[in-house]
Amino acid sequence: MSTTAKTDAEHFDAIVIGAGIAGLYQLYRLRKLGLSVLVFEDAPDVGGTWYWNCYPGARFDSESYSYAYFFSKELFEEWTWSEHFAAQSETLRYMRHVADRFDLRRHIRFNSRVEHCAWNEADKTWSVHAGGGQRVRAKYLITAVGVLSATHMPHLPGIEEFKGQAYHSSRWPQGGVNLKGKRVGVIGTGSTGVQIIQTIADEVDRLVVFQRTPTYCAPLRNAPVTAAEHEAFSSSYDALLERLRGTPGGFIHSPDERRAMEVPENERLAYYEKKWAEPGFGKWLGLYSDSLSDPAANETAAAFVRNKIRQRINDPAVAEKLIPRNQPFGAKRIPLETHYYEVYNRKNVHLVDIRSEPISRIYGRGIRTSAAEYELDVIIFATGFDAITGNLVRIDIRGTEGISLADSFKSGPHSFMGLQVAGFPNLFTISGPLGGFVFCNVPRCLEENIDWITDCIDYMRSHAREVIEPSAEAERLWNETVQEGVRQTLLSGTDSWFNGANIPGKARAIQMYVGGLVEFRRLYQEMVSKGYEGFEFR
Ligand SMILES: Cc1cc2nc3c(=O)[nH]c(=O)nc-3n(C[C@H](O)[C@H](O)[C@H](O)COP(=O)(O)OP(=O)(O)OC[C@H]3O[C@@H](n4cnc5c(N)ncnc54)[C@H](O)[C@@H]3O)c2cc1C
Secondary structure, eight states, rough: OOOOTTTSSEEEEEEEEEOHHHHHHHHHHHHHOOEHHHHHHHHSSSTTHHHHOOOOOBBSOOHHHHHHHOHHHHHHHHHHSSSSSSBHHHHHHHHHHHHHHHTOEEEEEEEESEEEEEETTTTEEEEEEEETTTEEEEEEEOOOOSSSSBOOOOOTGGGGGOHHHHHHHHOTTTOOOOOTEEEEEEEEESHHHHHHHHHHHOOOSSSEEEEOOOOOOOOOOOOBBHHHHHHHHTTHHHHHHHHHHTTTSSSSSOBBOOGGGGGOOHHHHHHHHHHHHHSSTHHHHTTTTTTTTHHHHHHHHHHHHHHHHHHHSHHHHHHHHSSSSOOOOOOOOEEEEEEEEGGGGGGGGGEEETSSEEEEEEETTEEEEOEEEEOOOOEEOOOOOOOOHHHHHEEEEEEGGGGHHHHHHHTTTOOOTBBBOOOOOTTTTOOOBBBSSOOOHHHHHHHHHHHHHHHHHHHHHHHOOOOOOOOOOOHHHHHHHHHHHTTTTTTTTTGGGGTTTTTSSOOOOOOBOOHHHHHHHHHHHHHHHHHHOOOOOO
């Protein structure tokens, strides 16, 4: 793409790509600074994840009130969450409310997918091309394109021959799909697959679940928020915010500081039971401090969970298929479920382990494996996302001298603190690669990025700096910090979307900093106090 300036393009201070929870907050913050801002959004509405993922059973695994925005105390206090773990439709309603309440929509262009962005060194601006021939220019380009947003469809032969209906969970029709009495196949048993399977099992005629890797799932224990609980949340804004800012993942859950093996076995098991009985991620993020670093400590939790799973499934052969083996507990995000395992006790549900019975192709009437043909009316692809970098590399982003971001990530993503990439001046990447997002209550982590980006732009404006870019050396050192952190955990040997293992051909590289939010914030603050050490201004 040419980097020649187009004089007829509209000009803004900042372009933001994406109107999910990140894009809306970034827009709000930059408008408060007085900048002219335009947001491009591919969807016809705000919401991001909570717009697209309207599949049956989609809901939070974060506590609703901990996921909400904290930038406005009034907003926090006036919104009433109906459930501890709200369903997708409620979260979308919340996001629409935020957009309207803060008059954000007039800065957003919907149905506008950004296709190309190019840095113009001559006038130090980004030119941005979006669908429908839209061309704009801006000093700052900020991506808010999502951590889990770039749909991943597996390459299965014969997919185009299927005569029934086929949907990816993250592009579910907004009007819903009638599954009643249908023969349905679900491919994938990650968090989304689990939510869909447990929700539709009693409505469909037949459900065939195609599972590649069994996952440790744990009970969500959702419940309505009572009036008294709502009252308690609303009046605890300050205390809650302080608590969320003090935990490694921005959740209400934090680990027990003891090491697992220091605790006598009966006390340890009683602790695991207590956590298991509680709602949410405490049964994962609230375990002992070495649960994700010491294999022996981890195995005590893994054995406990395997036992819990086994107890819930009637057929021992099915239970063995569903129980993870040689996999640490919690080295990838744990799906939280409601009666998921009991689904496999139903007569209309059949589990296919595609490691021992691989899918050979899709054909006109269903799915053929090495052992059988499964006739289906509907196929649901719950096959996840090209995480973190997926949407970044789907845009043709060209930095100095026309370097493409996609090319520069080919052998693995790089960045300085997830915020900026060398060679791409004035490009800021919210939830960018190697940022602080592993096991996070995502909004609490995103807002660290957004606050930093906003403060940085404010600093540049007040110090007459036009351009910011990290040095290659800062990126190299940061990458070493990230890799060193990962080596100290059980994540390094575990395949997941954290390291790109779910995407064929993607460089196998950890995409996130694992040191936790508190340490990440400390590093941010230290970098700023040293005059934005690692960045170069011009
Ligand atoms: C089903 C599901 C459940 C989840 N549950 C939780 C949870 O309980 N807790 C939690 O912390 N996290 C959860 N997550 C992670 C979730 O993605 C984040 O919490 C959060 O929504 C990310 O917000 P975002 O604004 O960064 O990105 P997104 O919400 O993904 O929004 C990105 C937006 O960018 C737009 N976009 C992308 N590329 C372009 C382009 N080229 N041009 C224009 N627009 C573009 C997309 O259309 C999208 O609207 C869940 C994710 C999924 C998929």
